[in-house]
Every structure is written in C-alpha cells, then in structure tokens.
Amino acid sequence: MSEKAILFDSSKCTACKGCQVACKCWNELPSPTELNACAANFTGTYQNPPDINGITRLIISFNETEPAAALATKPIGWAFGRRSCQHCDNAPCVAVCPHGALTQDPDTGFVNVDQAQCVGCGYCSSACPFDVPRYDGGDGPLAQLHLEKCTGCLDRVRHGMEPACVATCQPDALTFGDRDELVATAREKVAWLRERGYENACVAGDSEDYPTHVLHVLKYGCEAHGMVEHPQVPATVEMTRVMKPITGALSGLTVVGLAAMFGLAAGYKRSKLAYNPETGDTIDVDKGVVVKQGDGQDEMSVMEHITENIGRKGGR
Numbered sequence: 001m002s003e004k005a006i007l008f009d010s011s012k013c014t015a016c017k018g019c020q021v022a023c024k025c026w027n028e029l030p031s032p033t034e035l036n037a038c039a040a041n042f043t044g045t046y047q048n049p050p051d052i053n054g055i056t057r058l059i060i061s062f063n064e065t066e067p068a069a070a071l072a073t074k075p076i077g078w079a080f081g082r083r084s085c086q087h088c089d090n091a092p093c094v095a096v097c098p099h100g101a102l103t104q105d106p107d108t109g110f111v112n113v114d115q116a117q118c119v120g121c122g123y124c125s126s127a128c129p130f131d132v133p134r135y136d137g138g139d140g141p142l143a144q145l146h147l148e149k150c151t152g153c154l155d156r157v158r159h160g161m162e163p164a165c166v167a168t169c170q171p172d173a174l175t176f177g178d179r180d181e182l183v184a185t186a187r188e189k190v191a192w193l194r195e196r197g198y199e200n201a202c203v204a205g206d207s208e209d210y211p212t213h214v215l216h217v218l219k220y221g222c223e224a225h226g227m228v229e230h231p232q233v234p235a236t237v238e239m240t241r242v243m244k245p246i247t248g249a250l251s252g253l254t255v256v257g258l259a260a261m262f263g264l265a266a267g268y269k270r271s272k273l274a275y276n277p278e279t280g281d282t283i284d285v286d287k288g289v290v291v292k293q294g295d296g297q298d299e300m301s302v303m304e305h306i307t308e309n310i311g312r313k314g315g316r
C-alpha cells in the first residue's frame with residue numbers, strides 16, 4: 001500500500017457535520033447534548049462543540065468571511081474548516097512520546113494511538129503544531145486519562161474501507177486515496193478556484209517543508225479557514241529525535257548491565273545462621289563465629305552453640 005491521505009475540499013463542504021457524527025459513531029465516542037457543549041459561555045456559533053476534545057476527534061469549524069462577489073447580497077460568507085489531527089509526516093508527537101502510545105503507520109503514514117500505552121504525560125500535546133491531542137479525564141479524580149485524536153480510521157483502512165468521515169460525506173468534500181494523486185487533485189482544484197477569482201485559494205499539507213496526510217483545499221486562504229499556515233515544531237522535538245536512539249541504546253545497556261549484575265549475584269551465597277534463644281547470640285555456621293552478640297552470658301563455645309542450634313527452630 002502506498003502512502004495515503006484524506007483530502008478536505010472546503011469549496012464542496014456544506015458544513016452538514018455528517019463527518020463529525022460518523023466519527024463519533026464509528027469510534028463509539030459519547031456525544032453529550034448541550035448548548036454548543038459550553039452552555040455557560042454560549043457564543044451563538046454554529047461550531048459545536050467549540051473545539052476537538054477528549055471525546056471529539058473531529059469538528060467542522062465555522063469561520064465567517066466576506067461573501068464572495070457573486071453572493072454580495074448575503075451578509076456574510078462561510079469559510080468552513082476541518083479541525084482534526086493532520087497526520088504529519090515524521091510526526092513530532094510520535095517523536096516525543098516516551099511510551100510508544102503514538103506510532104506512524106508505515107503503509108498509510110497515518111498516526112495511530114494505543115490508548116493503553118499512554119501515560120498521560122502530555123508531551124505530544126506540547127509538540128503538536130496543530131494543538132491536537134486531547135485527554136479525556138473520565139469521571140472522578142482517579143479516572144484513567146486517555147488520549148483522543150483521529151487515527152485516520154486505520155482499523156477501517158486496513159480492511160479496505162475508507163475512513164468513516166470520508167464514507168459519509170455526501171457532496172464529496174472528503175476523499176481518501178493515494179497521497180500523491182490527492183496532492184495533484186488539490187492543486188488542480190486551487191488553480192481552478194483562482195481562475196474564478198478566489199485569489200487566496202491554496203492547498204494546505206502539500207508543502208515539502210511540512211507534509212501531512214490530511215490535505216486541504218482552502219477556498220479563501222489558510223487563515224480564513226482557521227488553518228495553521230506555517231506549522232512550528234518546538235526545538236525540543238528535534239533534540240528528542242537525536243537523543244531517542246542514544247537514550248534507547250543507553251537503556252539497552254542498562255538492561256544488559258542489570259542482567260550481568262543479576263548473573264553475578266547468582267554466585268553470591270548468603271551465610272547460614274543459627275540463633276541461640278537463651279543467650280540471644282547469632283552465629284555464622286559456616287565461619288564458626290558469633291556475628292551478633294546476644295544479651296545473655298554463657299559458658300558454651302561457638303561450636304557448642306552451632307551443634308546445639310542447627311536444626312532447632314532458630315536455625316535458618
């Protein structure tokens with residue numbers, strides 16, 4: 001399988017949110033019924049919930065823009081956006097995860113999550129230039145934190161199916177396929193839009209500087225659709241990339257060292273001790289010496305202690 005991608009074409013999206021619902025359904029994520037999922041801060045936006053969160057992998061963002069010239073009678077225009085994991089090539093979140101909870105699938109390039117491996121350190125969130133990984137704290141203070149983000153529906157893709165969001169999109173605003181082909185499709189579409197007066201139209205995710213496996217055709221430009229134009233990866237991520245193999249080798253050496261110590265320790269034999277309950281003396285049977293003097297005084301020799309105590313209940 002060659003590397004794959006999801007293409008979001010904002011010029012076809014009707015913001016029906018069918019993709020959001022399909023994502024919830026396929027991934028069995030709860031969907032609380034609330035006013036914009038933030039009743040206390042209701043702002044009147046159609047964007048619901050306001051952002052991705054610990055139980056929501058995907059939202060359609062509602063960004064207001066100037067109406068197109070042909071629609072000048074309308075008060076506003078909409079620049080809908082797709083907000084989810086971008087499935088970065090050489091993903092920073094994968095580089096910094098110390099526990100292997102995030103992995104890049106070699107066949108598709110999608111970044112998968114193994115929630116059982118996540119220790120909740122939050123390194124991936126700090127490394128992500130798109131502010132994506134979220135945690136679900138569950139109920140109660142002792143609830144296990146679990147990491148939530150789009151997996152590219154790898155569980156479907158590996159069985160020959162499209163991601164759930166793509167499969168449900170009626171106007172074909174979402175397409176799944178070979179990344180190279182989708183890059184070409186996206187560039188053609190942008191050229192077509194520009195010819196028709198959308199001079200800010202652009203592709204996101206196709207650059208050689210920061211390629212991703214989610215591509216966007218953005219009719220009104222990156223900013224208008226709420227998309228990050230120049231993803232910035234923290235410098236610490238590069239350091240981690242360099243150090244990880246070294247620390248990996250060091251931890252390997254530590255394991256070898258511990259194994260060697262364990263092997264050497266196998267040759268160590270603890271002395272056999274005998275205890276005289278009348279005097280309180282503890283005797284090293286092999287060396288024939290009192291290793292710990294008891295309180296009581298007695299006239300017996302060490303050898304007599306040994307002879308008397310070996311086999312008695314104080315001997316061990």
Ligand code: SF4
Pocket residue numbers: 012013014015016017018019020060168169170171172173174
């Ligand atoms: S299902 Fe398609 S048209 Fe509907 S919101 Fe999602 S991307 Fe847009």
Ligand code: SF4
Pocket residue numbers: 084085086087088091092093094111127128129130131132133149
């Ligand atoms: S968008 Fe963030 S979470 Fe998704 S692959 Fe890139 S760095 Fe990782």
Ligand code: SF4
Pocket residue numbers: 022023024026027057058084149150151152153163164165166
């Ligand atoms: S690819 Fe799957 S997990 Fe990702 S947003 Fe679409 S439905 Fe959700």
